């Protein structure tokens with residue numbers, strides 16, 4: 001049975017990705033740091049609905065030692081999906097150093113922590129897929145979200161560089177760059193702010209976590225010659 005680790009799967013895009021992999025027969029490993037009840041509820045739902053083994057392991061992905069303890073409990077992975085992420089809204093000049101590191105550690109360093117532990121087995125097998133959930137902001141930038149944009153821009157560069165490093169071992173590394181997706185991450189926006197954002201999107205609506213997850217599944221299952229790509233899903237926004 002194939003194995004997948006999806007980080008940040010207690011809700012939103014990560015939970016939707018977990019449903020697709022479980023539906024397709026994967027032993028699905030899920031993490032989150034805070035909403036562990038939701039994570040265990042998803043574990044039960046996937047086992048009941050799809051008859052696959054699903055393992056939920058609370059883990060703060062921004063903590064390198066916690067990620068080492070996580071991997072000590074995992075079998076070799078066929079697919080690694082680095083999805084856990086946090087946003088931060090505010091002026092850069094008013095951001096604390098602690099908040100900067102929290103965004104960077106969760107959105108960028110966590111990807112390093114998981115990749116370095118997942119890669120050796122993939123290299124031995126000469127197969128494996130890594131998908132990083134980035135953002136259109138990593139390419140275009142956005143006012144009031146400088147740290148978030150920097151973390152996602154870093155994730156894009158990591159994706160491209162690592163893809164080159166691992167292509168000789170037949171391991172594909174790609175990133176998804178969603179635009180505005182209807183999840184808890186955007187609940188801090190007022191109804192007016194959401195409406196104003198949507199007027200800028202040609203598709204005239206937010207994307208759904210299920211649409212992002214459907215593309216994640218397709219990218220993981222794309223021909224092996226596709227690697228090092230940042231693939232947008234944004235309703236024509238950028």
Ligand code: NDP
Pocket residue numbers: 007008009010011012013014031032033034035036059060061062083084085086106133134135136177178179180181182183184185186
């Ligand atoms: P949500 O806030 O709905 O979900 C974020 C997930 O990440 C939760 O499961 C959360 O779990 C988990 N998480 C956060 N911090 C940690 C941590 N330190 N360790 C482990 N898990 C953690 O957001 P989305 O589903 O929207 O976001 C998923 C990804 O998609 C993120 O990387 C985000 O940047 C990206 N994205 C989202 C967009 C959008 O418009 N929604 C647009 C572009 C990109 P818990 O809180 O329980 O720990």
